[in-house]
Each structure stands twice: as C-alpha cells, then as structure tokens.
Amino acid sequence: MxxxxxxxxxxxxxxxxxxxxxxxxxxxxxxxxxxxxxxxxxxxxxxxxxxxxxxxxxxxxxxxxxxxxxxxxxxxxxxxxxxxxxxxxxxxxxxxxxxxxxxxxxxxxxxxxxxxxxxxxxxxxxxxxxxxxxxxAIPIVRPVRESLAGDRVTRILGVVNGTTNYVLDEMTTKGLDYDAVVAEAQRLGYAEADPTADVGGHDAAAKAAILASLAFHQRVGIDDVYCEGITAVTADDIAAATETGRVIKLLAVAEQTDAGVSVRVHPTLVPRDHPLAGVRGAFNAVFVEAEAAGELMFYGQGAGxxxxxxxxxxxxxxxxxxxxxGGKGPRESNYARLEVLPMSAAMTRYAVRMSVPDRPGVLAAVATIFASHGVGIESVRQMPGKGHAGLILSTHRARESALSATVEDLRSTDAVNEVWSVLRIEGEL
Amino acid sequence: MxxxxxxxxxxxxxxxxxxxxxxxxxxxxxxxxxxxxxxxxxxxxxxxxxxxxxxxxxxxxxxxxxxxxxxxxxxxxxxxxxxxxxxxxxxxxxxxxxxxxxxxxxxxxxxxxxxxxxxxxxxxxxxxxxxxxxxxAIPIVRPVRESLAGDRVTRILGVVNGTTNYVLDEMTTKGLDYDAVVAEAQRLGYAEADPTADVGGHDAAAKAAILASLAFHQRVGIDDVYCEGITAVTADDIAAATETGRVIKLLAVAEQTDAGVSVRVHPTLVPRDHPLAGVRGAFNAVFVEAEAAGELMFYGQGAGxxxxxxxxxxxxxxxxxxxxxGGKGPRESNYARLEVLPMSAAMTRYAVRMSVPDRPGVLAAVATIFASHGVGIESVRQMPGKGHAGLILSTHRARESALSATVEDLRSTDAVNEVWSVLRIEGEL
Structure with a gap:
C-alpha cells in the first residue's frame, strides 16, 4: 500500500x-x-x-x-x-x-x-x-458473473430460501402439516409474522431473476418468473414423495434452451440422493450446470x-x-436476446397424484388421456385405498401447457375421483 | 462494446x-x-x-x-x-x-x-x-481471493485430487486392496503410469499451498506443506473406518490458529454424513470455514x-x-506474517489402531501411555481376535509431537503387539 x-x-x-x-x-x-x-x-x-x-x-x-x-x-x-x-x-x-x-x-x-x-x-x-x-454468504453472484464468464450456463437449480426449506424439512422429518410447522417456525423466529414473501415463493423468485439475468446475459425481472409457493404442499404430498425415494424442495429453476429462457419457482420432487436433497434447514445451495464446467454446487448459509x-x-x-x-468490475452483460418463455411453454417432468375408482379399465382410461396430449408416462404407482385407489403417474419431459390440458381432462373424466396434486420433478432417481 | x-x-x-x-x-x-x-x-x-x-x-x-x-x-x-x-x-x-x-x-x-x-x-x-x-472447473480461487476478502478464513478442507479419491472410493465400495485398485485405475486411464504425484499427495499439496496462500494472505510454498499420500492405506484401515461410521479421504487441510498456519495433506477419517464424505470418484470439493460466512462448500469436476x-x-x-x-485484478495479498507451523506443532484428532495381547490390564497400560503424553482419549473400541484383540483409540485434539511420542512408546511396550495404523480425524460423528 x-x-x-x-x-x-x-x-x-x-x-x-x-x-x-x-x-x-x-x-x-x-x-x-x-x-x-x-x-x-x-x-x-x-x-x-x-x-x-x-x-x-x-x-x-x-x-x-x-x-x-x-x-x-x-x-x-x-x-x-x-x-x-x-x-x-x-x-x-x-x-x-x-x-x-x-x-x-x-x-x-x-x-x-x-x-x-x-x-x-x-x-x-x-x-x-x-x-x-x-x-x-454463499459466493454465487461473483462465480456466475466472472468465473463462468467464458462458459455457457444452461441451468441453475437453487434452494435459496431458508424459511421454506426449514418448513419442508420439518414436515418431512416430523410428518407434520404445513400449518402446524409454520406456526412453530413463527414462534421460533424462523418465519416472519407475515410469512407471505417466503412461503409464497416471492423471495426465491427475486433471487431467481437475479441469477438468471447474470447466467443468461439478459434482463430477467421478477415479473418474468413463474412463482408457486409451498402453501399448497400437504403432509400427503410429502409422504408420497418419501415413498417414491424423493423429497420436496422449493426450487428456483432457471434454464436456457434453444426455445428460450425459463425461470420459475415451485415445490419440486428431487431424488433423495441428489446433492440438493441434503440441504437442511436454513442452509442454501445453488446447483449450476454449464456446458464446459459441467455440474457445480455452491453451499452455505443463506441468511443471517x-x-x-x-x-x-x-x-x-x-x-x-x-x-x-483504478479499474472497474464487470459491466452488466445483457447482450443476449433470448425469449423469456411463459410458464405454459416450460418443459419439465411431473408427478400427478390422484384418487381413482377401484375398478378395471381405469388405468387404461387415464393413460389414454395422457397420450391424447402427447404426455409420455415414465412410471405408474398404485396405492390401494378403501373403495378407491391412489395413483401416482410420473411423466417424461412434457410441455406445461400439455400437462395442464391433461389435468383438466383428468378432472372431468369419471375414471378419476380427484386430482390430489401435481408436482414438478427434477433429477434422476 | x-x-x-x-x-x-x-x-x-x-x-x-x-x-x-x-x-x-x-x-x-x-x-x-x-x-x-x-x-x-x-x-x-x-x-x-x-x-x-x-x-x-x-x-x-x-x-x-x-x-x-x-x-x-x-x-x-x-x-x-x-x-x-x-x-x-x-x-x-x-x-x-x-x-x-x-x-x-x-x-x-x-x-x-x-x-x-x-x-x-x-x-x-x-x-x-x-x-x-x-x-x-470449481470456482474456488476467485471466491477465496475476492468474495471472502472481507472475511477471515480459519480453515479449508479439500478433496482436491481425483485419482486418489477414485482409488479410496473403490477400496471402500469394493473392499479391494490398494495395489489392485491402482492397477485397475491405470488400466482405465484414471491413474498415470507413474502415479506418484497423485498417490503420494504431491498434487494435492501444491493445491493446498496455493489455497493457503490466498486464504491466509501470506506465502505458503509446497515445502511448507506436510505431505502424506495414500500408499500406506490398507483394506483393514478402510474396514475399520466403515465400522466406526467414517470414510477415509485424502484431505488437503489448511488451518489458521493463534499459533500460526498449518498446511498438510494426509489420509483422513471423515464422518460418513460429512459433506466431504459424499464426494465421489473424480469430483472435487472444497470446504471453507470463515469467521463471518461460516461453513461454505464448493463442489464440481476437479480435472479434465x-x-x-x-x-x-x-x-x-x-x-x-x-x-x-482498464483496471486490474487483486494484487497478491501477502501482508500477514503468521508462522507456518511444522507438522509436529499441528493440532488434530487421531485414531490409533493396534493389536494388543488378550489379557487383563492391557487397556490400563495403553491408556497410561496416552495420558503420560497429555493425549486425551475420546473413545475406545475393541474388536476381539484370536489370542489378541484389535483396539482403536480415538483421541481428543492433540499436538502431533505428543501423538508421535505416544506411538513410539506404544511400539516399545509389551502391552501392545503392533501399532497397525495412525489416521487423523476431521469432523464430528
């Protein structure tokens, strides 16, 4: 000096x-x-x-x-x-x-x-x-903005909100309902008196917008981010996830494909042995895929x-x-002119959980509805009930609009009593 | 532009x-x-x-x-x-x-x-x-050099050599001996024809020196790094680690304490649920502890x-x-004047595995030797054998010189048949 x-x-x-x-x-x-x-x-x-x-x-x-x-x-x-x-x-x-x-x-x-x-x-x-x-505390902005500046980031998956991660964790390990866990989290000071920004996914959506802007070299605002919080996640959803070897995480997802950029926040099924599945409580982790670097993960305390x-x-x-x-850090790099896709154009995999009548021919009818919208079925799992059966269909990658149309048809056929939940899936079992 | x-x-x-x-x-x-x-x-x-x-x-x-x-x-x-x-x-x-x-x-x-x-x-x-x-590919130099420039890094633990990580992984999952795994790794191209730089720990030591220099703001050269490779790790060591809920990883360790800086590479017992334990095959991971940031981990492909x-x-x-x-990146920051400690002054925990005669009073004799050098015993585990017993003593944090003196005494007492191995321990079970 x-x-x-x-x-x-x-x-x-x-x-x-x-x-x-x-x-x-x-x-x-x-x-x-x-x-x-x-x-x-x-x-x-x-x-x-x-x-x-x-x-x-x-x-x-x-x-x-x-x-x-x-x-x-x-x-x-x-x-x-x-x-x-x-x-x-x-x-x-x-x-x-x-x-x-x-x-x-x-x-x-x-x-x-x-x-x-x-x-x-x-x-x-x-x-x-x-x-x-x-x-x-996790260095993620600088690595994406500078370390990966010579690479092409294709995907970011992040557990970036500690409150929702804590709530989902507690629901999973204690088998409790959403309301009970949120009330306890508020009592312990892990959730705000008005937890909307966290549990509604808005906090994660803001972070997703910032990361996507950096990673894809173009402006992505919070209004470009599809946002679905954890308020609708039930103890049954968690139990079904556990039974199929997965956990539910609120993920921030930012993807770049030939069609454009998709940025979204939603509860997501993740295999139990995926690196993001092990992120506990208030910790955060960001998983980055880049063409040359391959898979990277950054882990640490997300708040405090x-x-x-x-x-x-x-x-x-x-x-x-x-x-x-003298000198200056990197300028905003927003030269890319990729289309920011609406949620209806997003491509991902889904688990549709429903109640069906306990009679022959039901699975054929349900499968026909998926097929009519071009949604491929990867696996089917039946759970017997009393006078009905629980059914979880996991799909191959499909367009969100096709899946929505499928669910609409499922809701109006007498081959299905009730569609309990639709959850998106990331990672391979 | x-x-x-x-x-x-x-x-x-x-x-x-x-x-x-x-x-x-x-x-x-x-x-x-x-x-x-x-x-x-x-x-x-x-x-x-x-x-x-x-x-x-x-x-x-x-x-x-x-x-x-x-x-x-x-x-x-x-x-x-x-x-x-x-x-x-x-x-x-x-x-x-x-x-x-x-x-x-x-x-x-x-x-x-x-x-x-x-x-x-x-x-x-x-x-x-x-x-x-x-x-x-893992962004680690830039985060340590820039993102943590306003913090105080106290410790770095890294799995930074893919070849040795692959060899230890294979020994663990397949129960094979070191020689057999290295020969197979050479055949598959995962290990060099002359694997000395990797299995001897020298490659990891070079990386440890670089990281320590950055983290502690002073020059640490490769000659300052204590270096012990994996060539002496046996299938028995691995089996004993598994039995105690741990895995063996070749770790690069860089620590800053009030006494000075300790930088070393050695096979290390790590709890099976520690983030570094799950780092598989050719992947690398670097775990960083800083005073304000807390625990951070960086994970990705370490070579290729x-x-x-x-x-x-x-x-x-x-x-x-x-x-x-215009402008310029960070200068070398080498203002710190900490002592680089010799290995004899390093403080860590140890697992000493030995064969002892199967007769009363042996444990008392062994414990007395540890006590005479001020090395605290955290746990003792006996494994019965024929006419002898296997004994694993895990210590509290102790000075390397005290542990060495302890082992020397163990080797010369008739209360011990043979000291099979001494492995250092990181992380809490």
Whole structure:
C-alpha cells in the first residue's frame, strides 16, 4: 500500500441486522481491509431514520446520521443494507450518478428495478455489486458473473430460501402439516409474522431473476418468473414423495434452451440422493450446470446478519480496490436476446397424484388421456385405498401447457375421483 | 462494446488436453466473449514444441508456432497451459515483465515458484490469474481471493485430487486392496503410469499451498506443506473406518490458529454424513470455514480438459476486460506474517489402531501411555481376535509431537503387539 493513499470513504445506509454487522466488521478489521484494498477504508457515516434509537455496542453513535443525501454525497462507496424499494432506489441512483460505487444486498429492488440501476452504473462507469442479494454468504453472484464468464450456463437449480426449506424439512422429518410447522417456525423466529414473501415463493423468485439475468446475459425481472409457493404442499404430498425415494424442495429453476429462457419457482420432487436433497434447514445451495464446467454446487448459509455481512464486505473490498487503484468490475452483460418463455411453454417432468375408482379399465382410461396430449408416462404407482385407489403417474419431459390440458381432462373424466396434486420433478432417481 | 475497441490478442502456450479445449472455446464463443469483454478477443497463436504433430480438428494449424518468445511478445494475454516448470516459468515472467496479463493452470509452478511470479506481476502492474490451478472447473480461487476478502478464513478442507479419491472410493465400495485398485485405475486411464504425484499427495499439496496462500494472505510454498499420500492405506484401515461410521479421504487441510498456519495433506477419517464424505470418484470439493460466512462448500469436476478450460476462459474474460477497459485484478495479498507451523506443532484428532495381547490390564497400560503424553482419549473400541484383540483409540485434539511420542512408546511396550495404523480425524460423528 502506498503510504500516501487517500482513504476510501464508506457510507452504510441502514443499521439493522446486516448493517450492524457490516459496521462492526468494517471497524474491527480495518487494518486487514486496508492491506487488501491498498488504501485505508474509512466509515464515513451510517444513515438511519432515527439516530436516537438504541443500537448495538459495535455501532459508533457519532457516525449515525439521518441526512442520507449528505452522507451519500461525501462517500466513495455506498453500502445499501436498508432493504425496501424507497428510499434505497433514489439513494443508490444518486450515488451511481456521482460515480460512487454501490454495494447492495437488496434483492427485491434488483429484481424489480434492476435495469434502471444497471443502466445508471454503466452510464457513470460506476461499480454496482450485490453478492449478498442472493444466497447470503454463499459466493454465487461473483462465480456466475466472472468465473463462468467464458462458459455457457444452461441451468441453475437453487434452494435459496431458508424459511421454506426449514418448513419442508420439518414436515418431512416430523410428518407434520404445513400449518402446524409454520406456526412453530413463527414462534421460533424462523418465519416472519407475515410469512407471505417466503412461503409464497416471492423471495426465491427475486433471487431467481437475479441469477438468471447474470447466467443468461439478459434482463430477467421478477415479473418474468413463474412463482408457486409451498402453501399448497400437504403432509400427503410429502409422504408420497418419501415413498417414491424423493423429497420436496422449493426450487428456483432457471434454464436456457434453444426455445428460450425459463425461470420459475415451485415445490419440486428431487431424488433423495441428489446433492440438493441434503440441504437442511436454513442452509442454501445453488446447483449450476454449464456446458464446459459441467455440474457445480455452491453451499452455505443463506441468511443471517453475520454471514450476509461477509458477502457485503467482500464486495466492499472489490469496489474499494477499484477506487484506490483504478479499474472497474464487470459491466452488466445483457447482450443476449433470448425469449423469456411463459410458464405454459416450460418443459419439465411431473408427478400427478390422484384418487381413482377401484375398478378395471381405469388405468387404461387415464393413460389414454395422457397420450391424447402427447404426455409420455415414465412410471405408474398404485396405492390401494378403501373403495378407491391412489395413483401416482410420473411423466417424461412434457410441455406445461400439455400437462395442464391433461389435468383438466383428468378432472372431468369419471375414471378419476380427484386430482390430489401435481408436482414438478427434477433429477434422476 | 465500443465499435473502435482494438482486439485483445490471446496467446495460448501448450496444446494438450486443456490447451486444445481452450482454443476450441476461444474460437467457438468468440462473439459471446467479445460481448463480455467489451472488445474482440483474437487468438494470436498457439505455442507448441512441434508444429507438425497431428492435432484435434478444433485447432487451427496456421495458428501453431514453435517461436514462444515472439508469440508472447506480440500478445496482450498469455495463457499458459503447458505444465512443468520450464519453459513455462521463463515465458510467464517474460509476459509479466512486458505488462501482459497471464492466465495459468500450472499448480506445480505456482506452488514452487509462485513468489517470483506474484512479485513480477505486482512490479509490472500486470494480472496473474490461476483459477484452473486448483480443483479444475470449481470456482474456488476467485471466491477465496475476492468474495471472502472481507472475511477471515480459519480453515479449508479439500478433496482436491481425483485419482486418489477414485482409488479410496473403490477400496471402500469394493473392499479391494490398494495395489489392485491402482492397477485397475491405470488400466482405465484414471491413474498415470507413474502415479506418484497423485498417490503420494504431491498434487494435492501444491493445491493446498496455493489455497493457503490466498486464504491466509501470506506465502505458503509446497515445502511448507506436510505431505502424506495414500500408499500406506490398507483394506483393514478402510474396514475399520466403515465400522466406526467414517470414510477415509485424502484431505488437503489448511488451518489458521493463534499459533500460526498449518498446511498438510494426509489420509483422513471423515464422518460418513460429512459433506466431504459424499464426494465421489473424480469430483472435487472444497470446504471453507470463515469467521463471518461460516461453513461454505464448493463442489464440481476437479480435472479434465473441458472443465479445466471453463476455468481458464473465465480468467481470460476477466483479464481481457481489464486490457480493454482498464483496471486490474487483486494484487497478491501477502501482508500477514503468521508462522507456518511444522507438522509436529499441528493440532488434530487421531485414531490409533493396534493389536494388543488378550489379557487383563492391557487397556490400563495403553491408556497410561496416552495420558503420560497429555493425549486425551475420546473413545475406545475393541474388536476381539484370536489370542489378541484389535483396539482403536480415538483421541481428543492433540499436538502431533505428543501423538508421535505416544506411538513410539506404544511400539516399545509389551502391552501392545503392533501399532497397525495412525489416521487423523476431521469432523464430528
């Protein structure tokens, strides 16, 4: 480090769970960070709405300010860990327009208004980094954005929401119903009082949009992501999955095929020995398939103040290094012009679980309906009941629209009492 | 991309398995790469010793040259995929001194002469990238070097050699002896005719040195790495491991404690449900513990021309982007001045397997020897034999020198017939 290097001034916007840990690490590790950056890093201030609220002992009270604009305007690097759309969006744009580097953990903002931010960063030649926005501490944004920049990513499968993973885990290991597990998770603080963003799949969908944008070099917004949460998953679904050697995971799926790009979030049947099946509780994992690299997996803690702060600090070092020594990180790479496919055009495999009358000829009638829509049957499993039979049909890869039409017909034939559930399948048994 | 961007000229040194795939991808994906780099990338030539040797169809014959120096001197980026120390070293130094960026997959050279290369790169302000030198396609260098740059890595455990992992796997699943499996692996092409570099642990040791240098911000060379291969692992060792719920893996271990840094490669007992235990065949995995991030794992293909080329291409995009748009990757970060501990000072847990006479008082005598060296016993397992008993003692964390002294005493007491093996233990059952 040159002894004359001017300090890089870091503003932190927001002082919640993540912000507090970012501030703590910035101060505690100042000399290590300076060595890695090549210049001292200096906390220029912490924006909070109310400077009088009591804070963690790690937060220097005299660094707090409620004047966000003045703080942004006097900093080289702006770290946004407030969350929410406004004022985060306005402050980030202000920072980028000044040419300041921005580090953000704000997945909702990136998935919804990312285009505007990326354009502002490119126009100003400023860095916009966001490792912490996807899968907490797991380095996944940088590997996809940089390590795989010479490869062609074909598919990403991710367990990227800890709350839903915990709920499905508990349902599986304890045989409990969804409602009971969510209530317990809320009591333990693993689920929010209003868990909609998690259990509805919206949080995972935002991460899927960010990963798909990076992997496929084009803009994928949250509105492009088909989103189905775990609220309809029943204890019976889980029991049937277990019986067929699978587990149910809420997966974020992003695929590139010749037809286009498909990005979706839904409960998914995964073989018990698939690497993603073993991801427990609040851990996250992202499985990446690329043409040359083959299969890769990234695993670690997906949330929490301290792990997320690790990802934020890594980004701070990168952008501060550019401020001190020149250079800039990768620009947004959105040159690809692939079609983003609607869910009806997605291709995957399905398990259709239904109740059928216990009489001869039923299977033939059901099979005929699948065949009439061109949906191939991979396996059939019967479970006897009283006066009816449970039936699970697993299909070959089929188009979602063909499967939907099949299910509609199944619902109106007297060869089927009731269609209990339709779950998508990934991975080979 | 600006329409006037000058092309970035890429020289490829070496045209073996990896070099051929690098050339193929550079040419096939030229337009994608140009979009990601912000300028066209142009293959300026391929250095080979003999330009008349028949090559893969993907290699343009007119790009071959046997004049390495002229090629290096006319290129912006030099990709070294020859392997070996010379002429790789001289050519890399020549490129760096000119200010060209270097991408290398040469773990042996980096682990042995890395300091000289890093210094040359820093002196010239040139990029030196080497993702492909550790764990093939798995992005591990960039995450440790950049994503975790704001964190403190405390430990790395890696399965980083596919050949030994395959051999131990086969011994475990088929109950075969070491010699039989290695002979079969050679026949199938999974092991070299002279497998010493792999089975002796030297290849893993080179990777351990590189990872430790990055993780701990100081220079660790291959001579600092304690290295014990798998040649002494017996079918009995494997059977005993299985019986105690563990598997044997050749692990690269790099640890930072208050006492200093310990870097080593040795066969290691790992619980069967540890994430590293499930790494099969030629796959690699690296487990990283950091203070803030917690536990992370990176998994993928550790070798092979195409996967390794993916890692090389990712590096080419990064350094070519700097050439086209300015900036530079991270410098070598070697400010830490930690002591590199000798193996005798390493702290770990051990399983000592021995044959003892089948008579009362033996366990007391053995336990007394452990106690006399301050080595705590965690568990004892007896396996009856004819006229003797098999005994496995697992220890608490102990200093290697204390364990060595214990084993020396065990070998000279008449309470022990024979010490069969000493294996180190990682992870909790």
């Amino acid at each position: 040159s002894p004359t290097s001017a300090p890089v001034k870091i503003a932190v916007l927001g002082c919640g769970t993540v912000g507090t840990q970012v501030v703590r690490l910035l101060l505690e590790q100042a000399s290590d960070l300076a060595a890695r950056v090549g210049a001292p890093v200096e906390l220029s201030g912490i924006y909070v709405r109310d400077t009088t609220t009591p804070r963690d002992a790690a937060v220097p009270v005299d660094a707090l300010t409620s004047d966000a604009q003045a703080l942004v305007d006097s900093s080289d690097v702006v770290v946004e860990v407030m969350g929410g759309i406004e004022p985060a969006r306005t402050l980030i744009l202000r920072a980028l327009e000044r040419g300041s580097a921005v580090v953000t953990a704000n997945k909702a903002l990136l998935a919804q208004g990312g285009a505007e931010l990326y354009e502002a960063a490119d126009a100003a030649g400023a860095d916009l980094y966001y490792e912490a926005a996807v899968a907490g 103040g301290v792990p997320t702060a690790s990802a934020v600090l890594g980004d701070i070092v990168s952008v501060a290094r550019h401020k001190a020594g | 600006s329409p006037t961007s000058a092309p970035v000229k890429i020289a490829v040194l070496g045209c073996g398995t990896v070099g051929t795939q690098v050339v193929r991808l550079l040419l096939e994906q030229a337009s994608d790469l140009a979009a990601r780099v912000g300028a066209p990338v142009e293959l300026s030539g391929i250095y080979v010793r003999d330009t008349t040797t028949p090559r893969d169809a993907a290699v343009p014959v007119d790009a071959l040259t046997s004049d390495a120096q002229a090629l290096v001197d006319s290129s912006d980026v030099v990709v070294e995929v020859m392997g070996g120390i010379e002429p790789a070293r001289t050519l890399i130094l020549r490129a760096l001194e000119r200010g060209s960026a270097v991408v290398t997959a040469n773990k042996a050279l980096l682990a042995q002469g890395g300091a000289e290369l890093y210094e040359a790169a820093d002196a010239a302000g040139a990029d030196l990238y080497y993702e492909a030198a550790v764990a093939g 021309g195409v996967p390794t080329a993916s890692a090389v291409l990712g590096d080419i995009v990064s350094v070519a982007r700097h050439k086209a748009g």
